[in-house]
Amino acid sequence: SPKIIAVVNQKGGVGKTTTAINLATALAATNHKTLLLDLDPQGNASTGFGVGQQERSDSIYDVIMGQAGLDDVVIETDVPQLYLAPANVDLAGAELELVDGGRRSHRLQDALLAYCGEDQAYDYVLIDCPPSLNLLTINALTASDSVLVPLQCEFFALEGLSLLLRTVERVRNSLNPSLSMEGVVLTMYDGRNNLAQQVQDDVRDYLGDDVFQTVIPRNIRLSEAPGYGMPALMFDHRCTGSQAYISLAAELIRKNKRL
């Protein structure tokens, strides 16, 4: 069965979607069958693959609400071996609609167990989460084997890290005892910037091997790619951003092979 990884950070704009899109693409490019779940009502991961609004009428919202299975909503992307469950704005209402329902924290877990069990033979499932520790993110943490945390090297982002790690701990102690730490990946890194260097030092002191060696540099090509509806690895695979995500995928695969 696949390795399921939630890409999570309640701090906004730290590179969750950019990491989910490009890491998923790099995993698929090295012949790992990969599923990307877009769990953010903004639907940025879906946009990043050029999926128009009309192609999202069947979406992860229907799955969370129990009105469809993942096999009804998963679509192919332009990247071989990479599949996507798109999100649309209906998902913004899911939080309030889930509150009174049964198994409200387990909807995604149940859907993935049903879908991946059908011999879909995925190697990896990545879940792009919204900037919040709400029921959607709790669903992702409950369904996942591990947590990947993109961390911008800024003061506010560092401050939110301990809250995030406490939430992961709480989910591990209640909803999902096998939830582990895949790692923290530093994003939008600009080595000329003292604050960024200081945050990197602090995080490596605090978390040690839980921090990936690969650091994602600030690279304009990463933010231009979504405008063309494709991952950076397809838009410009030679740029520093793409190269960093290729090396992150390699590091992730090595780490998981060792286990």
Add this chain to the structure above:
Amino acid sequence: SPKIIAVVNQKGGVGKTTTAINLATALAATNHKTLLLDLDPQGNASTGFGVGQQERSDSIYDVIMGQAGLDDVVIETDVPQLYLAPANVDLAGAELELVDGGRRSHRLQDALLAYCGEDQAYDYVLIDCPPSLNLLTINALTASDSVLVPLQCEFFALEGLSLLLRTVERVRNSLNPSLSMEGVVLTMYDGRNNLAQQVQDDVRDYLGDDVFQTVIPRNIRLSEAPGYGMPALMFDHRCTGSQAYISLAAELIRKNKRL
């Protein structure tokens, strides 16, 4: 009575908190009595003024839950004429706790009417919102006279703008008929970057005068200031970031004088 402005954008990391902190400071510095409400469970606006966790035990959460009035939680900051209602992590639970309660979208409006009516003589109230269109943000939109939208000049941020404007429209048609557009302010702007220039052109074409003339440049001093627990205007008032927020405040004041 004061002008109440919600600083809103469901896209994460676009500069909502940085704008709320520094605009509030610039308004106070030009002798306008200003209240900043921190409505984000991350509590970044509170951190930006050096408010420790122990000083936040009475917070905006208690106000939203109807267990305290604003006069019980509002504190002074190091900036004369600037007051703050801090947030703490309890606020993360407010969304689910509000669902079944009465007047769940009006809690903040009711609290502000009670507090500002007591002859507090505020000129401006700014509300820093979380990166979501959840009940906390709906509370802010219901309580406000107008909406200020920080917009990062990036593709994903531009994509989310129409959803945000539709939500503002929906709140105007139901909960708050007098909600108007204070304006869109372009943030983290780097003129050397084609994408940023293109986004600026698109937004000015699309929204015209609803876009502030003042553009906030990308400036590292803005992201260093929170680490020292003070707004950039106190940390380094000569930097380009601070100067931009001073000019934004002047533009906002001029606009509101004309009306």
